[in-house]
């Protein structure tokens with residue numbers, strides 16, 4: 066829409082006024098920050114000058130402690146104020162750069178005047194602190210900007226619904242504080258700005274989408290009703306973006322009771338962690354806790370087992386023989402299921418009356434309490450008590466046994482011998498204690514005896530300490546040996562699995578676990594079992610758990626998370642079409658329709674990342690692909706090339722990379738199916754150009770040419786994608802179809818698919834008008 070000069074002038078003037086005010090505020094706060102900073106440095110430097118230290122008498126010691134505490138509190142209060150003010154400076158500086166991005170003129174029902182509402186990343190009050198010059202995008206009134214075109218509109222204020230009419234909706238482009246443009250829009254959020262945002266180059270960190278949030282995304286961001294919110298969104302539909310804006314929204318909305326420490330994001334790989342790490346700080350919020358599920362599980366099990374990562378599991382699956390799949394593939398599916406969890410629950414039930422294995426407790430190779438004694442003690446306790454409660458009782462009983470042992474053992478010769486090896490600090494302590502109790506007498510014999518008794522006590526306490534610690538941690542339960550009984554095929558059966566196959570799965574599982582190795586499919590079931598034996602310590606600090614790429618979680622893993630975070634709200638985001646793990650194809654998938662009866666589900670069908678031609682191409686081989694909508698951004702048709710020898714493939718790869726570089730693409734990814742294939746391509750390309758291999762240990766990436774296996778590219782995007790080897794032999798199964806879709810949908814602007822030999826049947830079924838097809842033979 067055209068704007069009159071007057072309008073433009075008015076907006077420019079307003080912008081100047083706002084910027085002046087921001088600068089004025091900034092000047093004031095900066096002076097304050099400087100004074101506070103100097104004061105903090107001063108306090109730190111002269112910390113001891115202002116503390117009266119006197120340790121002569123007990124009263125003096127207490128006074129000294131109080132004085133120290135006061136000084137420390139004084140310092141930390143100043144530090145806190147300094148931190149808060151610095152944060153304010155950051156926000157004002159960001160506002161100065163781009164004070165607002167949108168405006169609605171709203172006439173509330175019953176009011177005579179229309180109020181212009183300017184919307185930015187934070188609120189700003191006028192000079193007299195009376196009116197809002199800018200509303201935070203998360204304020205209730207700002208929701209109308211995202212939800213309504215001009216016309217009737219309403220929003221939820223604190224305790225009432227307010228309705229009225231939007232008479233104008235305007236978007237601004239303000240960069241480095243300069244007014245670059247504005248346009249009025251009749252749509253929810255105009256295509257114009259979105260086009261320009263999506264048309265830019267890919268970045269190595271995710272961008273905030275606050276200025277162009279779409280209506281359906283806004284529903285996710287502001288959802289407060291549901292304890293479980295499930296978002297099924299097609300590739301590039303803004304799930305991750307919406308999730309991060311949601312975190313920012315919740316932190317604002319519940320700022321009294323929620324902080325970033327109460328929120329945790331489970332992300333698909335370490336690379337993704339750094340990819341999304343800038344969004345919240347850009348919005349003036351601290352980052353929430355972030356981890357991968359593997360890291361989370363490994364913190365509990367890693368001290369005892371070598372835990373396979375999901376990527377290693379994936380590599381195993383992808384290289385397995387598809388004609389005669391090994392027993393482990395069936396095991397992966399079964400161990401992912403709720404049926405397996407039920408089997409473990411049944412097993413735990415049986416253990417109430419017998420079967421738990423214990424470890425002998427020895428001290429200096431002397432048997433203190435035998436397994437048998439422990440068994441007798443445990444199973445003599447009423448079976449109405451749960452296993453963890455009985456374990457607690459057993460722990461106390463064992464501690465008492467150690468007290469007894471301490472009493473008898475203290476007089477043994479070895480104790481005296483070892484006392485000679487005590488270190489200086491221990492000696493000093495004993496000496497001080499002796500002095501405090503009764504000053505030394507002149508009777509040196511008595512003094513010697515007293516000292517020996519104390520030294521003996523010290524030695525025995527020190528020596529028993531590790532054993533006590535182990536008992537405290539319930540180390541006397543032999544969890545591993547107990548768990549292995551579940552894989553005695555004569556005792557426990559997996560209903561859905563053929564007897565012979567189950568027998569094989571059992572023996573393979575036992576062998577691995579005996580060798581202290583846990584496959585990824587065994588990891589969470591084992592952890593669940595261990596916690597059920599020792600007592601589930603639930604996490605109540607986490608108020609909100611966000612799970613990205615939720616389709617890749619097994620039903621068992623999801624049930625586990627629900628048990629660990631019973632008080633948390635959960636937001637699960639994923640795409641059933643991007644399910645790339647073998648277990649994820651099961652009907653029980655957390656994102657599958659039938660599995661979230663008690664959840665609220667929001668579906669996103671429009672893809673923003675890729676150009677329209679790329680979306681039309683990639684959706685063609687997906688079931689119900691016609692429901693995937695493309696955002697209207699033009700681009701070149703994807704290119705598919707079939708070559709019949711490796712030399713030609715490599716040649717084409719080099720040629721296309723150069724072509725994309727010349728087009729101005731800054732992140733160019735060569736996506737391969739496995740890490741092994743990625744390594745091969747990397748070693749070839751390395752001879753000709755600067756190229757980076759991204760593997761499971763990579764935590765950050767830079768612009769340039771990157772080689773990466775699909776499962777690590779999850780959640781990330783690139784200017785151009787070259788899919789290496791989409792041949793029939795590589796992409797055949799349902800899971801491989803999803804892998805192909807995931808890889809190709811990482812492309813924003815250009816996509817090139819190379820096949821060594823005959824093309825995957827999935828690509829063969831794409832209508833010809835959606836891509837350019839070339840066949841290159843060796844002689845050409």
Ligand SMILES: Nc1ncnc2c1ncn2[C@@H]1O[C@H](COP(=O)(O)OP(=O)(O)OP(=O)(O)O)[C@@H](O)[C@H]1O
Nearest residue numbers: 274277278279300301302303304305306673674780
């Ligand atoms: N409302 C929006 N305004 C601007 N850009 C958007 C918007 N929604 C999504 N995008 C952009 O689209 C791209 C894809 O978004 P995002 O990564 O959040 O999608 P996703 O659904 O998590 O994707 P995938 O499942 O494929 O990993 C990003 O570049 C993001 O910035």
